[in-house]
Amino acid sequence: MLQQYFPLILLAVAAVVLFVLPARQRKRQMAQQQQMRESLIPGTKVMTTSGLHGTVAGRGEGTVDLEIAPGVVVTFAQQAVLEVRKPAGEVAPAEPELPGDDDRPADGTR
Numbered sequence: 024m025l026q027q028y029f030p031l032i033l034l035a036v037a038a039v040v041l042f043v044l045p046a047r048q049r050k051r052q053m054a055q056q057q058q059m060r061e062s063l064i065p066g067t068k069v070m071t072t073s074g075l076h077g078t079v080a081g082r083g084e085g086t087v088d089l090e091i092a093p094g095v096v097v098t099f100a101q102q103a104v105l106e107v108r109k110p111a112g113e114v115a116p117a118e119p120e121l122p123g124d125d126d127r128p129a130d131g132t133r
Contacts, residue, residue, distance in 0.1 A: 063101075
């Protein structure tokens, strides 16, 4: 009897894998993007979807003002903000160099 319904079960599992799981992931990503956009405050360094880097100068109803050069402020839709840029000092620390990780071959010769 199970063999009779196996193709239907397989089809249902495939539908879940192909449609439900990616939709949940997209929904989660959209929620994270919305939360990031709502947390923008003046002084936050951001990058837009077009690759423009700027500093948040202010926010409006659905818009964000970015200062892209001293005294140059442009207005973008909030959806155009792709990510918050971290200052250079906050880059993840480099991995410590392990003994033997230099340029010498494994046999110790130069």
